[in-house]
Amino acid sequence: MIFPKRLVLVLVLLAASLPGLTDTASAQIVAIGASNVAGRGVSSSDAWPAQLESMLAAKGRNVHVTNAGISGDTNAGMLARLDSAVPEGTKIVLLDEYGGGWNARRKGQGDQTAELAAIKARLRGRGIRIIPMWWNGALRNYLQPDGIHFTPEGHRLVATKMLPSVSGAIR
Numbered sequence: 001m002i003f004p005k006r007l008v009l010v011l012v013l014l015a016a017s018l019p020g021l022t023d024t025a026s027a028q029i030v031a032i033g034a035s036n037v038a039g040r041g042v043s044s045s046d047a048w049p050a051q052l053e054s055m056l057a058a059k060g061r062n063v064h065v066t067n068a069g070i071s072g073d074t075n076a077g078m079l080a081r082l083d084s085a086v087p088e089g090t091k092i093v094l095l096d097e098y099g100g101g102w103n104a105r106r107k108g109q110g111d112q113t114a115e116l117a118a119i120k121a122r123l124r125g126r127g128i129r130i131i132p133m134w135w136n137g138a139l140r141n142y143l144q145p146d147g148i149h150f151t152p153e154g155h156r157l158v159a160t161k162m163l164p165s166v167s168g169a170i171r
Helices: 002-017 048-058 075-085 099-107 112-125 137-142 152-169
Strands: 027-033 063-069 090-095 129-132
Touching: 027 048, 027 075, 048 063, 048 152, 075 112, 090 112, 090 152, 112 129, 129 152, 137 152
Parallel strands: 027 063, 027 090, 090 129
Antiparallel strands: none
């Protein structure tokens, strides 16, 4: 009965090659915000969401951190795209509470406080845990020449500081 064994092998290999069927991530995490989430000026693997995912994996955490950062985004922009950026099944959102508000103020737009509150309310209404992106004055030592965007080392610092909170939130 060689044929059935081959058929089983082919089906197993086919199933393993299909996206999503073998994804066993225990927690879906989305980082949402502006350019310092997106990783403007650094490679995608150097942006803090990717570094955080690697750090969690090194600790044995089977998670995927989606980078939903968009350079130049505002809180209004994040609110408008929230449902598409944060898909069903998301357990944790890492929220940039500063970049979107800063961009809106710079552009003279919107009520950043109300928009940020609406983002949080919508996420909580969906049962999603919110962890604010770590910010500290120490990050001024890790900026690119534009004086705004983090260097790879700055992104690493953000990921390192967020690691305990995110790791503790994963069930």
